[in-house]
Amino acid sequence: MASLLLWVLIPPLLGFIILGLLGRTLPRSAILTVAWGTVALSFLFALSAFLSLLGVHPDSQRVSDVSVYTWAIAGDLQVHFGLLLDPLSATMLLVITGVGLLIHIYSAGYMADDPGFWRFFSYMNFFIFAMTLLVSADNLLFLLVGWGLVGLASFLLIGFWYQRPAATAAARKALVINVIGDFGLMLAIFLLFKHLNTVDYGYGGPNCIPGTSGYGVLTAASCQQLGSLVSLAIPLLLFVACAAKSAQLPLYMWLPDAMEGPTPVSALIHAATMVTAGVYLVARTHVLFTLSPYALPIVGAIGGLTALFAATIALTQLDIKRVLAYSTISQLGYMFMGESAGSYSAGIFHLTTHAYFKALLFLGAGAVIHALGGEQDMREMGGLRYRMRITFWTFLIAVLAISGIPPFAGFWSKDDILGALLTQATSVGGAARYLYYGLWGLGVLTAGLTALYMFRLFYGIFMGSYRGAGPLKHGHAGSEEEEEEEALTTVGRRRRGESALYEIYEVPAVMTVPLIILAILSTIGGLVGSFALFDYSRWQPLNAFLAPVLGSAPEGNLPLLWLSTGASLIFALLGLLIAWRRYGQGFVYKESRNPFYRLAYNKYYVDEIGIALLINPLLWLGRQASALLEGGLLDGGSRLVGRAFSLVSAGGRRLQTGYVRNYALAILIGVVLIILYYVVRG
Amino acid sequence: MTTIPVSWYLIVSALLFTIGTIGVLVRRNPLIIFMSIELMLNAVNLAFVTLSSYLDSADGQVFVFIVLTVAAAEVVVGLAIIVSIFRTRRNIDVDEMNLLRG
Amino acid sequence: MSGPALIISFFVLAVASVASALGVILFRNAVYSALSLILTLLFLAMFYLQLGAMFIAIVQILIYAGAIMVLFLFVVTMLAADPRDPDLQDRLPWQRGVAAVLGLVLVGALSYLLLSGTPLNEAARAHGSEALSQVVAQQGNIQAFGQALFHGFSFAFEVTSLVIVVAILGALVLGRKA
Numbered sequence: 001m002a003s004l005l006l007w008v009l010i011p012p013l014l015g016f017i018i019l020g021l022l023g024r025t026l027p028r029s030a031i032l033t034v035a036w037g038t039v040a041l042s043f044l045f046a047l048s049a050f051l052s053l054l055g056v057h058p059d060s061q062r063v064s065d066v067s068v069y070t071w072a073i074a075g076d077l078q079v080h081f082g083l084l085l086d087p088l089s090a091t092m093l094l095v096i097t098g099v100g101l102l103i104h105i106y107s108a109g110y111m112a113d114d115p116g117f118w119r120f121f122s123y124m125n126f127f128i129f130a131m132t133l134l135v136s137a138d139n140l141l142f143l144l145v146g147w148g149l150v151g152l153a154s155f156l157l158i159g160f161w162y163q164r165p166a167a168t169a170a171a172r173k174a175l176v177i178n179v180i181g182d183f184g185l186m187l188a189i190f191l192l193f194k195h196l197n198t199v200d201y202g203y204g205g206p207n208c209i210p211g212t213s214g215y216g217v218l219t220a221a222s223c224q225q226l227g228s229l230v231s232l233a234i235p236l237l238l239f240v241a242c243a244a245k246s247a248q249l250p251l252y253m254w255l256p257d258a259m260e261g262p263t264p265v266s267a268l269i270h271a272a273t274m275v276t277a278g279v280y281l282v283a284r285t286h287v288l289f290t291l292s293p294y295a296l297p298i299v300g301a302i303g304g305l306t307a308l309f310a311a312t313i314a315l316t317q318l319d320i321k322r323v324l325a326y327s328t329i330s331q332l333g334y335m336f337m338g339e340s341a342g343s344y345s346a347g348i349f350h351l352t353t354h355a356y357f358k359a360l361l362f363l364g365a366g367a368v369i370h371a372l373g374g375e376q377d378m379r380e381m382g383g384l385r386y387r388m389r390i391t392f393w394t395f396l397i398a399v400l401a402i403s404g405i406p407p408f409a410g411f412w413s414k415d416d417i418l419g420a421l422l423t424q425a426t427s428v429g430g431a432a433r434y435l436y437y438g439l440w441g442l443g444v445l446t447a448g449l450t451a452l453y454m455f456r457l458f459y460g461i462f463m464g465s466y467r468g469a470g471p472l473k474h475g476h477a478g479s480e481e482e483e484e485e486e487a488l489t490t491v492g493r494r495r496r497g498e499s500a501l502y503e504i505y506e507v508p509a510v511m512t513v514p515l516i517i518l519a520i521l522s523t524i525g526g527l528v529g530s531f532a533l534f535d536y537s538r539w540q541p542l543n544a545f546l547a548p549v550l551g552s553a554p555e556g557n558l559p560l561l562w563l564s565t566g567a568s569l570i571f572a573l574l575g576l577l578i579a580w581r582r583y584g585q586g587f588v589y590k591e592s593r594n595p596f597y598r599l600a601y602n603k604y605y606v607d608e609i610g611i612a613l614l615i616n617p618l619l620w621l622g623r624q625a626s627a628l629l630e631g632g633l634l635d636g637g638s639r640l641v642g643r644a645f646s647l648v649s650a651g652g653r654r655l656q657t658g659y660v661r662n663y664a665l666a667i668l669i670g671v672v673l674i675i676l677y678y679v680v681r682g
Numbered sequence: 683m684t685t686i687p688v689s690w691y692l693i694v695s696a697l698l699f700t701i702g703t704i705g706v707l708v709r710r711n712p713l714i715i716f717m718s719i720e721l722m723l724n725a726v727n728l729a730f731v732t733l734s735s736y737l738d739s740a741d742g743q744v745f746v747f748i749v750l751t752v753a754a755a756e757v758v759v760g761l762a763i764i765v766s767i768f769r770t771r772r773n774i775d776v777d778e779m780n781l782l783r784g
Numbered sequence: 785m786s787g788p789a790l791i792i793s794f795f796v797l798a799v800a801s802v803a804s805a806l807g808v809i810l811f812r813n814a815v816y817s818a819l820s821l822i823l824t825l826l827f828l829a830m831f832y833l834q835l836g837a838m839f840i841a842i843v844q845i846l847i848y849a850g851a852i853m854v855l856f857l858f859v860v861t862m863l864a865a866d867p868r869d870p871d872l873q874d875r876l877p878w879q880r881g882v883a884a885v886l887g888l889v890l891v892g893a894l895s896y897l898l899l900s901g902t903p904l905n906e907a908a909r910a911h912g913s914e915a916l917s918q919v920v921a922q923q924g925n926i927q928a929f930g931q932a933l934f935h936g937f938s939f940a941f942e943v944t945s946l947v948i949v950v951a952i953l954g955a956l957v958l959g960r961k962a
Binding site: 731 | 805840
C-alpha cells in the first residue's frame with residue numbers, strides 16, 4: 001500500500017522539475033496539463049490509498065509502513081525514508097491533494113495574465129510534493145524535511161511577485177519565523193533521539209511496543225522512561241514548531257503579511273494546508289503531549305488566547321484578505337484548543353472542514369479581487385451580489401460554515417471542539433478544570449466574534465451599494481507605487497457608485513467551478529464528523545476512522561453537549577445579528593476614536609513592539625558589531641597591512657631608478673661582496 | 683724552460699675584466715657598453731686559455747670556442763636591437779631608456 | 785722563446801692590452817673605442833699564441849677582429865650620435881667614482897687572492913695520453929683541439945649551431961622595417 005503513497009509523492013515532484021526546467025518554453029496548455037495532471041494523479045493515488053485502507057478490517061490493522069530506502073546509518077541511528085499510510089495520513093493526503101487540485105484549477109484563471117505563469121505552477125507543484133512528504137513520512141526526520149520544504153515553498157510563493165518590496169519583506173519574515181519553528185522541531189528530535197534512541201513514530205522501533213495505545217506515535221509505554229523535565233521539554237519544543245508553522249501566539253505575525261502572495265497561494269498554503277501542519281504534528285505526536293500534565297493545558301491556553309486575539313483584530317481590518325488571515329489564525333487556535341482537550345480527532349475534523357470553507361473564502365475573495373482588478377479594500381466594494389452571483393452564493397455558504405450555523409460544515413466541527421472542551425472541564429480536577437472552563441468560554445465568545453466579523457466582511461463585499469470606482473485597469477501584478485499613481489491620476493475621470501458596478505463581471509468558469517465544488521463540500525462536509533449530539537454513536541465515520549491512531553475522544557455527557565452547542569449557536573446568531581444591524585445596509589467605514597478599536601485596528605501594535613524591542617536592538621547590535629569587526633578589525637587590519645606595504649614600497653621604489661647602469665652597479669656590488677667574502681675567509 | 687706564473691696571466695685577465703665592468707657602468711653609449719661587455723668576455727677567455735694550458739687539457743679551449751660563438755650571436759641580436767631602438771627614438775642614450783622605474 | 789724574452793714579451797703584451805682596453809672605455813669617439821678594442825683583441829690573440837692555443841688565437845683574429853668588430857664599426861658609423869649634444873649630460877655622475885672605487889677593490893681583491901697563493905690543484909692536471917701536450921706532439925695543434933671538441937663536447941657544439949640560427953632569425957625579425 002505504501003507504494004501507492006510513493007506515487008502520491010512522485011507526480012508533483014516531476015511536475016515541479018518539468019515546469020521549473022522547461023516551463024518558460026512551454027505553451028500555456030502544456031503548463032496546465034502538467035500542473036493539473038500531476039496533482040490530479042496524486043489525488044487519485046491518495047484516493048485509492050484511502051479506499052484500500054477502508055477495505056482493511058479490523059480497524060487496528062489499518063496501517064502500512066514501508067521503508068523505501070535507508071537514508072543514513074550512524075551507530076544506533078537508523079534513518080529510513082519510509083512512507084506511512086494510516087488513517088491520519090490518508091485523511092491529510094486527501095485534503096491536501098483534493099483542495100490542492102481545486103486550487104490548481106482555480107489558479108489557471110486567477111493567474112492567467114501573469115508573466116510568471118509557469119513559475120507559479122512549478123512552485124505550487126513543489127508545495128504539493130513537500131506537503132505530501134510531510135504527512136506521509138514515517139519518522140520525525142523526514143517530517144522535518146517536509147516541514148522545511150513547505151516553509152521554502154511558502155517563502156517562494158509569498159515572494160512570488162518579487163518586484164514588490166512588501167512581498168519580499170513578507171516572504172523574509174515568514175521564512176525567519178518558520179525557521180525558528182524548524183529549530184524547535186530539530187531540538188525536539190535531538191532530545192527524542194538522546195532519550196529514546198529513535199526518531200521513528202514507533203512502528204517496530206526497539207523501544208516502542210506497538211499495540212498499547214492503538215498504533216500511535218511513540219507508544220506511551222516506551223515513553224514512560226523520560227524524565228519529567230524532558231517529557232515537558234519535548235512537547236513544548238514541538239509546539240514551538242507548531243506555533244511557528246500554524247501562526248499561534250507569539251509567532252503568528254508572518255501569516256497576515258503572507259497575504260502579499262497571490263490569493264490562490266493564500267488559500268492553499270496559508271489557509272487550507274500548510275498552516276495546519278502544526279495541528280497535524282500535535283495529533284501525530286500526541287502521546288508525547290500526554291506525558292506531562294502541563295503540555296496540553298499550555299497548548300490549549302495558547303490556542304484559546306490566539307483564537308480570541310486574532311478574532312478581535314479581524315473585527316477591525318479593512319483589507320479583505322487580512323480579515324481572512326486573522327480568521328485563519330483564530331480557527332487554528334480553535335483546532336489547538338480541541339486537541340488540548342484530548343480530542344485530537346476533533347482538531348483534525350475542524351482542520352478538514354476548515355480546509356474546505358477557508359479555501360472557499362479565500363478563493364471567493366480572490367474572485368472578487370480578480371474582478372476588481374486587484375482591489376482589496378472593503379471600502380471600495382459593496383453591492384457585488386448583483387454582478388457576481390456564483391461568487392456571492394458560494395461565499396455566503398462559506399461564511400455560514402465558518403460562523404457555525406447548522407447544518408454547514410463548520411458547525412459540526414466547531415461544536416465537536418467546544419463539546420470536548422466542556423467535557424474535559426467537567427472531568428478533570430484541580431486547577432486545570434478552571435482553565436478548560438475558561439477555554440470553553442473563550443471558544444464560545446470567539447464563535448460569536450467569528451460570526452460578527454465574517455458577516456461584516458460579507459456585507460461589506462456583497463451588500464449595500466457599490467462604493468468603488470470600477471475595476472482597476474491593470475493586472476494585480478503591478479507594483480503598489482503604480483497603483484497609487486494610477487488612483488491619483490484617474491480618480492477624477494473614473495465614475496463612482498452604481499454605474500461603475502456594471503464594469504464588473506463574474507470571473508470565468510475555471511474559477512467558479514472550484515468555488516461550487518468547495519461550496520458543496522462546505523455544506524455537507526460536516527456530516528462525516530460525528531452525530532454524538534444526537535446520541536447516535538454509530539454515525540461518526542471520521543472519528544471512528546481516526547480512532548486507531550488518535551484514540552477515541554472522551555465520551556461526552558449529552559445534556560452538557562447540548563448546553564455547549566446551544567451557547568455557541570446563540571453567540572453565533574448574536575454576532576450575525578449585530579453584523580446585520582450595523583452593516584446590513586452596506587458597510588460604512590467610520591474612523592473610531594474608541595481606544596480598544598484603535599488597539600485592535602493597529603493589531604495591538606505587535607509589529608511595532610516587536611520592531612522596538614527585538615528588531616531595533618538587534619539591528620543596533622549588528623551595526624555596532626559591523627562597525628567594530630568590519631570597520632575596526634577587518635578593514636583596519638587590512639588597511640594596516642596595506643599601509644605597511646605602501647611604506648615599504650615608497651622606500652623601495654627609489655631603488656628602481658630605471659637606469660640600466662644602476663642595475664649593473666648593483667650586480668657589481670654583489671660580485672665585489674662575494675669576492676670580498678672569499679678574501680676575508682682566506 | 684722558465685714559465686710565467688699562471689697568476690700573472692690571471693691578474694691581466696682580472697684587470698681587463700674590471701676595465702670592462704667600469705666601462706659598462708660609466709658609459710652611456712650602448713655601443714661602447716657592448717664593446718665593454720666583449721672586453722669582459724675576452725678577459726674570461728684569457729683565463730680559460732691560461733688554465734687550459736696550465737692544466738694541459740683542451741677543455742678550456744673548447745669553452746673559449748663556445749663563448750666566441752655565443753658572443754657572436756649576442757652581438758648580432760644586440761646590434762639589431764640597438765638599430766631598431768635608434769629607428770624609433772632617434773637616440774641611443776641608455777639613460778633615456780628608463781621607463782622601468784618605480 | 786727563452787726565459788727572459790718570454791717574460792719581456794709578457795709584460796709588453798700585458799701593458800699594451802691593458803692600455804688599449806682603457807682606450808675602449810676612455811675615448812669619447814666610439815670609432816676610436818672600436819679600434820682600441822680591436823687592438824686589445826689582437827694582443828689577446830698573442831697571449832693565446834704564447835699560451836700555445838694556436839687555433840683559438842687564429843679564430844680570435846678571424847671572428848672577433850674580422851667579423852664582429854666589422855659589424856660594430858658598421859653600426860657605429862651608422863648611428864653616430866653627436867657627442868656634444870647638450871641633452872646628453874651624464875645623469876649619474878656619482879656612479880663614475882663609485883665604479884672606480886669598486887673596480888679598484890675588485891682588482892685588489894682578485895690579485896690578493898691570486899698572489900696570496902691559493903694553491904692550484906695540481907692533481908687536476910691531465911696526465912698520460914689525455915694530456916694536451918702529448919696529443920699536440922703526436923697529432924698537431926688543430927687536430928688536438930678538434931678531437932676535444934668533437935669527442936667531449938659534440939652535443940654542446942651542435943647546440944651552438946641552434947643558437948646561431950636563432951640569433952640570425954632574431955636579427956632578421958628585429959631588422960625588418962616595422
